[in-house]
Amino acid sequence: MAAYKHLAFSSFIILMLFPLLLQFQFGKSELQLNYYSESCPKAEEIIKQEVAKLYYEHGNTAVSWLRNLFHDCFVQGCDASLLLESVNGIESEKASGRSFGMRNFKYVNTIKKALENECPSAVSCADVVALSARDGIVMLGGPHIEMKTGRRDSNESYAKIVEEFIPNHNDSMSSVLSRFQSVGIDVEGTVALLGAHSVGRVHCVNLVHRLYPTVDPTLDPDYAEYLKGRCPTPIPDPTAVQYSRNDRETPMILDNNYYKNLLKNKGLLMVDQELASDPATLPFVQKMASDNDYFNEQFSRAALLLSEYNPLTGDQGEVRKDCRYVNTN
Structure with missing residues (x-):
């Protein structure tokens, strides 16, 4: 009986350690919190x-x-x-x-x-x-x-x-959703991550097709006139500083104003405005526009999923000394 218990215990230990042994075998380890706690605590x-x-x-x-x-x-x-x-x-x-x-x-x-x-x-x-x-x-x-x-x-x-x-700003919403799904992000998460467009700006090169030769009918007319003021020619110089902010009210704050603007037909890019017209995404746009906490929650979830997509770990790849170049030795 004692020998049987010893054998059972040994088998249990082997089963518990098997995943760890596999990691050593293939040089693979998972991402973890505080990975640098010993190698670089600060x-x-x-x-x-x-x-x-x-x-x-x-x-x-x-x-x-x-x-x-x-x-x-x-x-x-x-x-x-x-x-x-x-x-x-x-x-x-x-x-x-x-x-x-x-x-x-x-x-x-x-x-x-x-x-x-x-x-x-x-x-x-x-x-x-x-x-x-x-x-x-x-x-x-x-x-x-x-x-x-x-x-x-x-x-x-x-x-x-x-x-x-990388999705193009002119892609159909079904194409955009498909590309996000390929990295493990669902429709709700896609709508949340596109909320990153709440900050920053868009160059006129990516806007003028909605303004010239005729204004995109899905654009709010007053907003279209404002955009024409920012992008006065149909062929802007890509090297010039010609752009419009994604969100004129809080341009450097990541918040749900982006979704409020979409519901007013004030999306800058085609992919933005399609969020508010596609039946698969509209309910999430409406909910995020009315609840900033919900937006933050979904944005956090989706950004975390994205940050953990298909990383190199263990002894895969390298740790570059200079981020611009692969190591030479």
């Missing part, structure tokens, strides 16, 4: 401090961190492939038309340098992307989101397939 606080410092010097950086998360994670997962420069045979994802208007990449390395000074080669650029977005959301008045860490950095770019993953 990492998350350093990122938070740098994000705040940059926000007070360049307020629009907070918007950039949020957009970085979307563009990085949507293309093959959260692995900082977005940040790679075009060098040594690598074609940067930043050169894609889908990345038009993205900026402040140089300040990602400002954050990374602060981390390298504290803990060399410890904190990945992929985690910098995720945590700077988390802290940027707070700077924009949005909710605090507990994000796990432990992502690793890709040693390749996916520039050739960016447009297969």
Whole structure:
């Protein structure tokens, strides 16, 4: 009987340890809270401090961190492939038309340098992307989101397939929903994440097709006249600073004004306005327009799902020393 109990206990221990053994076997580990508690205990606080410092010097950086998360994670997962420069045979994802208007990449390395000074080669650029977005959301008045860490950095770019993953602002709502679903985000979460359009701005290049040669009938007429004032020609210079804010009332606050504007036919992009006309998304637009807490709750849920999509972990990829380049050794 004693031998039987010993055998049963041994079998139980093996079953309990089997998932962990598999992780070691394949060099794979999961994301976890406070991943850097031993290797770089101050990492998350350093990122938070740098994000705040940059926000007070360049307020629009907070918007950039949020957009970085979307563009990085949507293309093959959260692995900082977005940040790679075009060098040594690598074609940067930043050169894609889908990345038009993205900026402040140089300040990602400002954050990374602060981390390298504290803990060399410890904190990945992929985690910098995720945590700077988390802290940027707070700077924009949005909710605090507990994000796990432990992502690793890709040693390749996916520039050739960016447009297969990042939705275009002219895509149909069914296409947009399908692309979000492919990364595990449902309709409700999609409506919430598009609420990120509450902050930042849209270049006239992406607006004029709704204004010229005739005004899109789904646009509020008075709002269309305002937009024409911001974008006075049908062929704007893509290098010029010609843009309109997504939300004129609270342009740098992540809130539900975005949805209120949609219900007044004041969406900037086609994809924005379609949210308020598609029967699959309209109920969520209406609910978020009337309840900012509900918007924050759903935005947090969806952003967390996105931040954990298909990361490299364990011994996959690398931890870049400079977020712009793969390591040379």
